[in-house]
Every structure is written in structure tokens, then in C-alpha cells.
Amino acid sequence: GAVVSQHPSRVICKSGTSVKIECRSLDFQATTMFWYRQFPKQSLMLMATSNEGSKATYEQGVEKDKFLINHASLTLSTLTVTSAHPEDSSFYICSATGLADYEQYFGPGTRLTVT
Amino acid sequence: AQTVTQSQPEMSVQEAETVTLSCTYDTSENNYYLFWYKQPPSRQMILVIRQEAYKQQNATENRFSVNFQKAAKSFSLKISDSQLGDTAMYFCAFMISGAGGTSYGKLTFGQGTILTVHP
Numbered sequence: 001g002a003v004v005s006q007h008p009s010r011v012i013c014k015s016g017t018s019v020k021i022e023c024r025s026l027d028f029q030a031t032t033m034f035w036y037r038q039f040p041k042q043s044l045m046l047m048a049t050s051n052e053g054s055k056a057t058y059e060q061g062v063e064k065d066k067f068l069i070n071h072a073s074l075t076l077s078t079l080t081v082t083s084a085h086p087e088d089s090s091f092y093i094c095s096a097t098g099l100a101d102y103e104q105y106f107g108p109g110t111r112l113t114v115t
Numbered sequence: 116a117q118t119v120t121q122s123q124p125e126m127s128v129q130e131a132e133t134v135t136l137s138c139t140y141d142t143s144e145n146n147y148y149l150f151w152y153k154q155p156p157s158r159q160m161i162l163v164i165r166q167e168a169y170k171q172q173n174a175t176e177n178r179f180s181v182n183f184q185k186a187a188k189s190f191s192l193k194i195s196d197s198q199l200g201d202t203a204m205y206f207c208a209f210m211i212s213g214a215g216g217t218s219y220g221k222l223t224f225g226q227g228t229i230l231t232v233h234p
Contacts, residue, residue: 102150
């Protein structure tokens with residue numbers, strides 16, 4: 001099946017710095033990528049929808065200036081957490097859509113810890 | 116807007132037994148997909164089973180089967196012959212079929228059910 005990778009898998013950063021998370025579709029071109037945030041034992045919360053070559057669509061309540069999303073190619077989307085604070089510590093998951101809308105492939109996630 | 120509700124925060128089952136996880140949803144759409152995803156301790160999301168709303172026949176994948184009741188907007192997951200490796204958090208999810216624009220491929224997740232399989 002199709003594979004989606006995320007890098008890094010874990011990152012620790014200091015408060016006030018920025019951190020970038022990459023999401024790559026390894027063997028297919030993804031028309032749409034999604035970014036989720038997940039707290040322990042909770043559901044996935046959709047943050048934004050990312051389409052190649054266009055601006056991301058953010059969900060209500062998600063700060064677009066804080067969570068910058070760039071979808072530069074059909075195989076790469078990046079999420080940059082700017083001026084990170086401890087409350088941004090979370091598990092971030094991306095997914096990518098294949099040829100059909102029901103084909104959703106998830107990355108392994110990135111654990112962000114802000115100290 | 117669509118909503119998905121999983122009313123069982125936690126469930127447990129003995130190895131080799133059968134367990135059913137509940138899911139209800141609300142939508143005014145007629146064409147949609149329903150999914151069950153598994154998230155083991157590794158936190159990698161794994162597709163368990165998918166159901167197209169237009170299909171009356173319940174989907175099955177080996178030990179996993181669903182009971183899809185479209186009129187009641189219910190979509191339960193039955194796990195037969197439970198195995199230790201089934202221990203995970205399970206999410207029910209909804210997607211509008213063929214949605215355009217920013218709704219394309221968009222999943223709405225339930226709250227999740229933590230399933231523990233005991234030896």
C-alpha cells in the first residue's frame with residue numbers, strides 16, 4: 001500500500017523557537033494532505049487541509065499565523081509551528097489522499113515537546 | 116455538519132472472545148463512507164474496514180465485520196476471536212463521498228474507544 005512518512009518522529013524545542021514537520025507521500029502523488037493534532041487518549045483534531053500550490057484551509061480556532069502550512073509539491077507538505085509554547089506540545093499526524101477520496105494514508109506522527 | 120459519536124470510552128475483552136464497538140453518526144448527506152481505524156500504542160493509524168453507504172451488504176475483513184444500519188445511522192464494529200494485538204484505540208470516521216473543494220477527502224472522527232484484550 002501507499003506510504004506516508006513524517007520527519008522528524010520526535011522533536012524537542014525551546015519555547016519561542018520554530019519547528020518544521022515534514023509530511024511526504026513516498027510512492028504516490030497526493031492531491032490533498034491533512035494535518036491533525038492529537039492529545040493523549042483523545043481523538044484526532046483536524047487542523048488544516050493542504051492542497052498543492054494553493055493556500056491551506058484552516059479549521060475554525062486554528063491560528064494560521066502560528067501553524068504555517070506549505071504544500072510545495074504533490075509529495076510534500078510541511079507544518080511549521082512558529083514561536084512554540086509548551087501548550088503546543090502534542091502529537092501531530094498528517095494524512096494524504098490517494099487517487100480516490102476514500103484512500104487516506106496516514107503518517108506515523110510527530111511528537112513535539114516544547115520546553 | 117457531520118458528527119460521529121462513540122459512546123464507549125473504554126472496553127475490555129478476553130482473548131478469543133467477541134467484542135462490539137458502537138458508533139452512531141449524524142448527517143444529511145446520502146452518499147458517504149464510514150470507516151473504522153485502529154491506533155495501536157505505536158500511534159500509527161491503520162484502516163480496519165470501510166463501508167460505502169450505498170451498499171446494503173455489511174463489510175467484512177477477516178475477523179472484523181460491521182453492522183451498518185443506515186436508517187438508524189449506526190455503524191458498529193464486531194471483532195471476533197479477539198487477539199492481544201487488537202489492543203488499541205479504535206476510531207469510527209465519516210467522509211462525504213465525492214465532496215468537492217475543501218471537503219474533499221475530509222474525515223470526521225468519533226471520540227475513540229480504547230479496547231484492551233486480556234490474555
